Amino acid sequence: MPELSPGDDAAADADAVNALRSAVMRLSRRLKHQRVDESLSPTEMSVLGTLARCGHATPGELARKEHVQPPSMTRIVAMLEAKGLVRLEPHPDDRRQKVVTQTEQAEAMLEESRRKRNAWLAELASGLDEDEWAALRTAAPVLEKLAQL
Secondary structure, eight states: OOOOOTTSOHHHHHHHHHHHHHHHHHHHHHHHTSOSOTTSOHHHHHHHHHHHHHSEEOHHHHHHHHTOOHHHHHHHHHHHHHTTSEEEEEOSSOTTOEEEEEOHHHHHHHHHHHHHHHHHHHHHHTTSOHHHHHHHHHHHHHHHHHHHO
């Protein structure tokens, strides 16, 4: 938590952090249930999302980005490859390495998943009033920044 100056209300800030954590966790759990392909684990979906953002990566790079051990990522990549969602290609500079790239099947599945989750979230948010929508539009970039830190 940031340093607070003497006049700041530390208790209110701590309450806000607690409420944010709790709300983000509950919303995340609910969003995870809005999956297109139930056969994929949340970790497998996360790896596909990472590949969608970065284009391609070695298994070691994916392990670091996903905060898992390299042997675990090797197993995840193997499962995704067996399902036709990624392909392994030779690394352009290091013959010992492979590069993981998502397939068109994975791109289509991710797009459908995003569409389903966005529709669910939009339906949920339709119950907000205009002031709440304005607050949400303002908070979205801040939440995105927190997610990237």
